[in-house]
Amino acid sequence: MLETQNWIKRYFDDETDAILIFANNDLIVCNRIANDLQKIVKIDPQYLLEVANTAVKQRFSQTDSCFSCAIKNHMQEISIPITLAQESAHPLRYFLVYRLIDKDDHVFSLTLKNRGVIKRMDQLAQQRQLNQYVNRAHEEERKRILQDLHDSIAQGVYSAIMGVRRLSEDVLTHDQVTELTREIEHQLNDTLTEVKGMALDIRPSVLDNFGLLPALRVLAKRLSENSGVNISVVGNAKTDNLSTDVQSVLYRIGQESINNALKHAQASEINILLVAHEHYIMLEIIDDGIGFDVPKHHRFNGRSLGLMNMNERIKALNGTFEIKSQPGSGTTVTAKFPVVLS
Incomplete structure (x- = not known):
């Protein structure tokens, strides 16, 4: 038991966040880094307590001004941005986190967490989430392509194969052979058209050969x-300086x-509209349709990647994405990327 207590104490002292534990608003214990902050930065624990007290009063002013009562009745944890050593050349930016430990005896902790570290952790979490989304989106796209191959391409090829078998196995008149040959040719032409359409949907060659604006014009003409x-x-935008990723996303x-x-x-x-400005390029798609309530449509299109989910891919390339729409007023989709254009 004593060894376990030593482990807990060592863990508590070595924790990289400053932790102060209070009972009935009196400091009873703090770890090593909290002690260092008190000595080096001259932080008074009662000042931290007052900051937490003020934050709770502001958030729960409808209850009463009693810090203990508000905490006991309403919450287990609260986080408050706080800056220490503001007068120094390098202020220390933290989140002050209140956490209730024992409600009956009003034992709680105040923890100072470095805002820079938390921001970095949030960025890593967002990146992991984005990677998971992209993987899921790619898998959904693969399933769609597989379904199209099975339902359309495979059926067309199979139908042509059956026609060729009839030509080789059945005894047919000249007119019947001519008619069957025409049907097979028609079927193969339809299948070829389907294959070309799928290739255009996946990535049009004109995008690689001539750039974004011609590719959008070809797309618009076809649709x-x-x-x-x-x-x-x-x-009027020249997109030669845009990266392949940015051009692909805009397309x-x-x-x-x-x-x-x-x-x-x-x-x-x-x-x-594809317009180049001095420091950014902007794509706008404006329709005169019936419009929709944007907040209610988090997944605007369930097939392919979906317009609403495009936001994540655009943010990964430092762009911005916006949809403006109201029922009866049409829709405007805007994507903007910072660029250096020559």
């Missing part, structure tokens, strides 16, 4: 012909935005 909706592309945003406007918005006109 306009298929849907009958007027889709125009206007822009996907245009693709997703147009597809969503066609599927859900009942739009009669869609305008795409």
